[in-house]
Amino acid sequence: MQDLIISNLSKTYKNGVKALQDITLQIPIGMYGLLGPNGAGKSTLMRTIATLQTPDFGSIQLGGLDVLAQPNELRKVLGYLPQQFGVYPALSAELLLDHLAVLKGIINSKERKEIIQALLHKVNLYEVRKQKLGGFSGGMKQRFGIAQALLNNPKLLIVDEPTAGLDPVERNRFYNLLSEVGEQTIVILSTHIVDDVKELCPRMAIINKGKVLVQGNPLQIMENLQGRLYEKMIHKNELEHYKNEYQVISDRLYLGNQIVHVLSDKHPGSGFKLIEANLEDVYMSQIFNA
Incomplete structure (x- = not known):
């Protein structure tokens, strides 16, 4: 077939x-x-x-x-x-x-x-x-x-x-x-x-x-985000500011604070750490940019 x-x-x-x-x-x-x-x-x-x-x-x-x-x-x-x-x-x-x-x-x-x-x-x-x-x-x-x-x-x-x-x-x-x-x-x-x-x-x-x-292939698609995805924990009331300043593709609550994932070709600044991309990040980045 x-x-x-x-x-x-x-x-x-x-x-x-x-x-x-x-x-x-x-x-x-x-x-x-x-x-x-x-x-x-x-x-x-x-x-x-x-x-x-x-x-x-x-x-x-x-x-x-x-x-x-x-x-x-x-x-x-x-x-x-x-x-x-x-x-x-x-x-x-x-x-x-x-x-x-x-x-x-x-x-x-x-x-x-x-x-x-x-x-x-x-x-x-x-x-x-x-x-x-x-x-x-x-x-x-x-x-x-x-x-x-x-x-x-x-x-x-x-x-x-x-x-x-x-x-x-x-x-x-x-x-x-x-x-x-x-x-x-x-x-x-x-x-x-x-x-x-x-x-x-x-x-x-x-x-x-x-x-x-x-x-x-999901692994190859995820590879396209590697080296460009950053994470930071912020206060909930800062979320709108970060969405205005950065390409925030996702956010979630953790212990009362907000964790944001940001897509950037260069290090976005203090407090951000580079992270490995997963399929959910790919999905959110695509929906964000659609």
């Missing part, structure tokens, strides 16, 4: 919002992080790739498949876990997966049973397969969502904000599951949580206001 190639994709809604502006990405097999704040255009891009809406301009190719011209062919090889998805609360995980498998064209009952059991083991839900979905925790529902997305052994898996609201244990379990799937599949992870991308993705893009701001 070849890469997913997105070229010059643009979408403007009727209210004038430019949700996508000339998006161009090349996404290989493995985990690919799409990072951006809420409202950046990530969900619009995911829905467009999933053929749930059409762009105004541009093209999407998956290997030799023209996604926009052949949406039904793409859906045969697509797994999709949207940000919000519903379940039938009175049905068990096993029964609903069986129903969804039929809808995805898995007609042979023996084959269907084998696939469902294997997936329930994979997402660690086999022991609760008879339990009603209405009693599942948030993390269990997310794992069920991945199971339904994998029913057709997809070549392309899209997961939109999958770890929002999960506790650390469930988030780590979800990381491991996605990483395993990504060994053989193109997995697009759309999120505003920096740690999701840092933990999982050898390639990524940052998107904001419908535009790609930067893309590439």
Whole structure:
């Protein structure tokens, strides 16, 4: 299977919002992080790739498949876990997966049973397969969502904000599951949580206001900030002054004081110390400059 190639994709809604502006990405097999704040255009891009809406301009190719011209062919090889998805609360995980498998064209009952059991083991839900979905925790529902997305052994898996609201244990379990799937599949992870991308993705893009701001390997992207990032602890009432005087890309409270991160090509002065940049600094610098 070849890469997913997105070229010059643009979408403007009727209210004038430019949700996508000339998006161009090349996404290989493995985990690919799409990072951006809420409202950046990530969900619009995911829905467009999933053929749930059409762009105004541009093209999407998956290997030799023209996604926009052949949406039904793409859906045969697509797994999709949207940000919000519903379940039938009175049905068990096993029964609903069986129903969804039929809808995805898995007609042979023996084959269907084998696939469902294997997936329930994979997402660690086999022991609760008879339990009603209405009693599942948030993390269990997310794992069920991945199971339904994998029913057709997809070549392309899209997961939109999958770890929002999960506790650390469930988030780590979800990381491991996605990483395993990504060994053989193109997995697009759309999120505003920096740690999701840092933990999982050898390639990524940052998107904001419908535009790609930067893309590439996270370590190489972080390298661009090294030697230019400084930190200082200040009083809370000094924050506005520092924002006016320096390129403050982020600030946070610590023991009642404010810590600021400043981007500068030269040492900004007394009290500042040079620090190693992390992916969150890259993210904040890109959003700051957008």
